[in-house]
Amino acid sequence: MxxxxxxxxxxxxxxxxxxxxxxxxxxxxxxxxxxxxxxxxxxxxxxxxxxxxxxxxxNAIARSLITRRTKIIGLVASYMTNPFFPVVLQAFTQRLHELGWRVLLFTAGTSEDVDELLPEVLAYQVDGLIIVTASLSSQMTREVLQRGTPVVLFNRYAPGSGASAVSCANYEGGRLVAEVLLDAGHKRLAYITGRADTSTNVDRQRGFLERLAERKSHCKIELGNFTYAGGFDAALRLLKSKKRPDAIFCANDITALGALDAARKLGVRVPDELSVIGFDDIPMAQWTAYDLTTVRQPVEEMIEASVELLLERVNNINLGSVLKFLPGTLVRRGSARLQP
Amino acid sequence: MxxxxxxxxxxxxxxxxxxxxxxxxxxxxxxxxxxxxxxxxxxxxxxxxxxxxxxxxxNAIARSLITRRTKIIGLVASYMTNPFFPVVLQAFTQRLHELGWRVLLFTAGTSEDVDELLPEVLAYQVDGLIIVTASLSSQMTREVLQRGTPVVLFNRYAPGSGASAVSCANYEGGRLVAEVLLDAGHKRLAYITGRADTSTNVDRQRGFLERLAERKSHCKIELGNFTYAGGFDAALRLLKSKKRPDAIFCANDITALGALDAARKLGVRVPDELSVIGFDDIPMAQWTAYDLTTVRQPVEEMIEASVELLLERVNNINLGSVLKFLPGTLVRRGSARLQP
DNA sequence: TTACTCTGTGCATACGTTTGCATGATTATG
DNA sequence: CATAATCATGCAAACGTATGCACAGAGTAA
Structure with missing residues (x-):
C-alpha cells in the first residue's frame, strides 16, 4: 500500500x-x-x-524462503553493561561474518525476558541460536530444539537441557586463585560474589572455597552483583570490618575494579596491604590505575568453539549436545602480591 | 539436500x-x-x-517476501572498543524492539569496510539503516538511498549526501570546554585529538580552538586516536615537555582516562596541577579512580531522535534528509579545577 | 547412418505468506 | 416477501528465488 x-x-x-x-x-x-x-x-x-x-x-529473503535456510544466527545477549560482552559480541559477529552468516541481535534486560524474546527470533527462521550470559527455561529449550534449531549457550550451561554450551572452566579458575593466594601466604581471604543465580558465579565460588577447605583455610563472603558499584560497596564493607581481609577474590573484573577503587578511597595500599584478583581480563584490567591481576578467559577460543559447535549442529541436527569448558589462565599484574 | x-x-x-x-x-x-x-x-x-x-x-520470511517489508533495521557499527558504543548498541536494539523492529547487526573493523559490508546488508532487504560511528562513501550512500532504503548516521554526518544524521553538538561542546577552562584561569592548554578523519574530532577541536582564539588564547595539540593508549601516550608526551600544560581537553572520555593514568604514573596531581576534561560521559567517568569532568552526550535523546528520523523515512521515502545536533552538557566532577 | 552420452539452458513448480476479488449466508430495508 | 447491504470466508494470484526434469544440440562411438 x-x-x-x-x-x-x-x-x-x-x-x-x-x-x-x-x-x-x-x-x-x-x-x-x-x-x-x-x-x-x-x-x-x-x-x-x-x-x-x-x-x-x-534477494536473501526470497532465497531463504525456498532453501529453508536463512543464513541468519540469532544472538541473544544480556548484561551489556559488563565490558566483557562488547568484546564477545564483536568477536561473534566478526567470526560469523567471515563464515558467511548474518547476526540478528536481541538484547534482553534480564534473563527472564529471554523466553519472551525467543518466539520473535524464531519467527525469522534463524538457523541457529547463541545465547550469551542468559539462560532459557527448559520448556523453551525443548521447544526450540525440537523445532530443529540448534542452541549454544555462551558463558552459561544447563546440563541435560539438550542445549550445547561453551564456558570458561570457572571451577578450576576458582581453585587456581585459592592456590596462588594461599601460596603467597595470605591469611584473611574474602570473596565478593556475582549474581547468585549464575553458573559463572557459583562455579568460581565453589572452586575457590573447595580449594581453601582442602588447604584448611576459609574465607569471608560478601555479596556483589557483577557490577562496579556492587564490588565497590562490598569491598567497602570488607575493608571497614574489624578483621580486614588481606586478599579479595572478585567474581569478575568489573567487580574487582570497584573493589580496587574502594581500597583507593580508604587509602588501603595495593598490593602491600591488600591483594585483589578478578576474573575475565577485560581491557580495563591493564589500565595503569588498576593493573589488575586476573584469570583470563580464553575468549577467542571460546568464541571459536561456540561457532563451530553451533554450525556443526546447523548442518546436522542429529548431533547431540556438548558442554565445553576451556581453561582460564592467571595473568599476573600488580594488584596482587603473589610471592610469599 | x-x-x-x-x-x-x-x-x-x-x-x-x-x-x-x-x-x-x-x-x-x-x-x-x-x-x-x-x-x-x-x-x-x-x-x-x-x-x-x-x-x-x-513465518516472518514469507511474510516479508510478500509485504516487501522485513521489519528489519540494519545496524552497522565500528570501534566497539570504545565503551561508548555498547551503551549505544544496547539502547538502539532495545528501542527498536519496543517498536516492533528487529536488528541485523554488522560490525566493521574500520570505516572502509562499511562499503563492502552494505551490499550484504541490503541483500536482506532491510527497511532502514543505522550507521554508528562510521561513514559511507557518497557513492554507496547514493546507491542505498535511490534503492529506497533510508539511512541515518549516528555520531557522524555527511552534509549533502542525502543521509540523515544525528550527532552531539560537538562544536559547541568544544567551545564550552574552552570557556570554562579559561574562566578558571588555566594558562597552558592542550588538546589531545581523536582520529583526524572523523567529524566528531574535527568539530570538538574546532570549537575548542576557535573559542580560545576569540579569547586570545591558544593551545598545544597532541595526537591521540580515541583510545586509552592513545590518550596515555599523548599525555605522557605533554607532561614531560618543558612547558607542561595545566589543562588538557581530550577528544573523548576513553582518551581522557588514558591521560589521567599518565598523570597518575608521573605523579602529577589532579586537579591541583592538572585539569583534564573528556567528552562522552561513559560509565567509567564516574569511577572513583578517575572522577572525570566531561561533556555528556545526550545519548537517550540521540537514540530516540535517530530512531524517529529513520522510521519516519521508512514510512515515507520522500522525506528529505535532516541533520540533527543535540547539545551536550558539562558534568562537573573532580578531574578539573573549574573555579578561578 | 544410428544410437548414445554430455552440456547448457529453459519450463514449471514450490517455499509460506498477504490480499483483491468473488461468493454464500445473514441481516436490514422498503 | 423481495431486494439490497453487510458480513465472514474462500479462491487464487502474487512476492523473488531455487531446482528437478525435459530437451536441444554437439560430440563420440559403432
Missing part, C-alpha cells in the same frame, strides 16, 4: 530483469549466483556483467 | 496446517494473525487455540 508513490527507478531489480536483459531465463541467472558449475563461461560473464550494471544482488 | 534425515516431528508448522486442523482456509488463518477486523470471534478463537497448541507463529 505505501509503495505506490510514483516509484520511478525505485523498483527492485530481480533476477527476471537481469534475465530479460541478458536474453536468458531466470533460472540461468539464479544458477549464476548460486554458483552452479555447468554454465558456459560466456553466459556467466554476460549475466554477471548485466547484473553489475543494474546493481542486482539476489 | 541436508534436511532429508528422517525429520519426524521436525516439519515446520505452517498456516496451512493450522487451517486444516481448524477447518478453515489458509487465508483465514493469515487474517487472524494479521489482525484483520472482520472475522467472527468464534473462528478467531478457534484458530488461535489451535495455533497455540501447535506452536504456530507466522
Amino acid at each position: 505505501p509503495q505506490q508513490k510514483s516509484s520511478n527507478s525505485l523498483r527492485r531489480i530481480t533476477s527476471h530483469e537481469v534475465a530479460l536483459r541478458a536474453g536468458v531465463s531466470q533460472s540461468t541467472v539464479s544458477r549464476v549466483f548460486s554458483g552452479d558449475e555447468r554454465l558456459s563461461e560466456a553466459t556467466r560473464e554476460r549475466v554477471l556483467g548485466i547484473a553489475r550494471d543494474l546493481g542486482y544482488k539476489p | 541436508p534436511q532429508q534425515k528422517s525429520s519426524n516431528s521436525l516439519r515446520r508448522i505452517t498456516s496451512h496446517e493450522v487451517a486444516l486442523r481448524a477447518g478453515v482456509s489458509q487465508s483465514t488463518v493469515s487474517r487472524v494473525f494479521s489482525g484483520d477486523e472482520r472475522l467472527s470471534e468464534a473462528t478467531r478463537e478457534r484458530v488461535l487455540g489451535i495455533a497455540r497448541d501447535l506452536g504456530y507463529k507466522p
